[in-house]
Amino acid sequence: MNLSGISDKVAVLPPALRFSPSETKQILTLFNANDEPVKYKMLCTSKDGFQISPSKGEIEPNKRIDIAVRARKLTLSSEEKLRVEFYSQIDKNRRNAKNIPLILNEDEPPEPRQAPRTASETAAVPVKTEQNHLYYMFFVSICIAVLSQSKYLPEFNEAQRMIAAYVLGMMTILLIRSA
Numbered sequence: 001m002n003l004s005g006i007s008d009k010v011a012v013l014p015p016a017l018r019f020s021p022s023e024t025k026q027i028l029t030l031f032n033a034n035d036e037p038v039k040y041k042m043l044c045t046s047k048d049g050f051q052i053s054p055s056k057g058e059i060e061p062n063k064r065i066d067i068a069v070r071a072r073k074l075t076l077s078s079e080e081k082l083r084v085e086f087y088s089q090i091d092k093n094r095r096n097a098k099n100i101p102l103i104l105n106e107d108e109p110p111e112p113r114q115a116p117r118t119a120s121e122t123a124a125v126p127v128k129t130e131q132n133h134l135y136y137m138f139f140v141s142i143c144i145a146v147l148s149q150s151k152y153l154p155e156f157n158e159a160q161r162m163i164a165a166y167v168l169g170m171m172t173i174l175l176i177r178s179a
Helices: 119-124 130-148 158-178
Strands: 010-013 017-019 025-032 038-044 050-053 056-059 063-071 081-088 095-104
Touching (some): 025 081, 056 063
Antiparallel strands (some): 010 025, 025 063, 038 056, 038 081
């Protein structure tokens, strides 16, 4: 292969794809920083193990493309790789490739799927207890104090006041929902 720098200007992110029983789809992003269009083609060491969409195409200069990679089988060996081959549109001899390791995180147990709650189940869930109400009021009081800019309190910066305003808004929503 001619290593003339065509793939040096094509970014492939992330550098490795990680799959688990709860995450069987990953997005691979290709960004073409070349001054010319680049064709790409995706190859995999396991044909039946993955679905890649779109598996080939063209990337215009200074544009990106997102590619969905779905694991069909979660029995990956340590040698599994995804290969992205790049071809110059102008000079067919300019080509290169990048390898992306495919990693299986078996330590993660699959997340159990929960059936959506019906209206009667939602009504039966206790929303507010007296102790929760006191926590809400405590946080609301702290946020109001930060936002009050009282001369008896320390000076709070803009970021701290923004956080207090956000938390106050969230607490207000929680109090309204539980009423």
